[in-house]
Amino acid sequence: MGLVPTMGALHDGHFGLVEEAKRLCDRVCVSIFVNPLQFNNAADFDRYPRDIDADAAALEAMGVAAVFVPGVEDIHPAPIYMHIATSGIVDRQEGAYRPGHFDGVATVVSKLFIAAGRSKVFFGEKDYQQTRVIADLIREFHFPVEMVVVPTVREEDGLAMSSRNRLLTAAARSAAPALYAAFQAGRSRAVQGSATAPVLASMREVIEGRAAEAGAAVTIDYLEAASGEDLRPSDRFEADTRFFVAASYDGVRLIDNVAVFEK
């Protein structure tokens, strides 16, 4: 079985996961569950996009075997006394800005893995840190699942597909492709062994300049060149260095990442 865990409001990034699952598995199950445990901010949870009718119709058209749409009590029955506590790379990037986020992710993903049993599970590379945390979860708890990480799907202008994109204002939507444009500019300047700081500084200018032009307010939580292995920031470009960014546009927070050097 192939399991594609999602939070719904499906887009071509999700459909790419489903296509890959269909290619590799006999039967595909897509779960749709907006997991309250992984939101550190209640307002963010409340306004997270939901569109279950459109999601179900699209998945039916794709021929998936099952769509699993549990309620909160089905997954987290009260009273709640237990969760998976995480450490290590969860202190960086998303974990640093969203306290408890990865505990919530690891907990819900464990429950889905337990329900799924032996299976292949599909996650998108856009949530790169999440894929690293889940790799540890599978390794440490010996889940009988094999994780397949599927490359990020982008809009034509380079913006990474995300359910949150539908929350963007027009100005923000026009400015946000600068995240990927900055990655491309950084890639073109990066040389293995050279310093990352000046490259990151120019990338920041790309992001902030485009936002100013578009009239969107941008706040960059982090813009890093870091190891794809342990997510430690790198002073110099190495073979496994990736760019990572998290930025809010008019209050809508987006993340993205790429490998600096093509494999």
Place this chain on the structure above:
Amino acid sequence: MGLVPTMGALHDGHFGLVEEAKRLCDRVCVSIFVNPLQFNNAADFDRYPRDIDADAAALEAMGVAAVFVPGVEDIHPAPIYMHIATSGIVDRQEGAYRPGHFDGVATVVSKLFIAAGRSKVFFGEKDYQQTRVIADLIREFHFPVEMVVVPTVREEDGLAMSSRNRLLTAAARSAAPALYAAFQAGRSRAVQGSATAPVLASMREVIEGRAAEAGAAVTIDYLEAASGEDLRPSDRFEADTRFFVAASYDGVRLIDNVAVFEK
């Protein structure tokens, strides 16, 4: 499949679990793993009894399908970034005296449940609080396992079977049956609706008196009348009240519990 998780140094309490598992299941697997995560005290872990050759011979004679004896790295492969964090009743009794104990129990038991898959799992009532924590673990994470709790097996003098009994000095071995004698004395004085405090005080005298006679040093961590449901201490005897005790005899810590009223 029936899974009997143990820490080895098997005694008739364990063999009772195995017999019950054989009665209810087609095949029985016994795991033997002294789990370092559930010991808050390194010396206690080091001196915990181990006798793998005798254990394996006894289990083979009983006709179990498999004995699973993993190494620490097999269960907890380094680096360790994740564990199950517990709350609620883990603040009481054993959890209060052994910080982190139930996090370690929940974590190792989860890993065994994930390895076992759909199964019945067998635990002894002597570790009553543990059975309550594991019931929550199964409920919250939706493990496809059914827990069977097997009554405590006792020596002829009433001492609950425990691997730690083999660590007792002669004086301590002679004094320790007072734990059960105190339970019996308490049961004979308990009346539903009456106050627990005077009964507990007389039970304490039984335990301390016998230790003094035998020349063993006893330290009582807790001696409680508490709800069998949520382990809250009860001022008055209720239908579900149980006696719980934890006491160290010459430095060897024993626990025991009984229902006050027969069902």
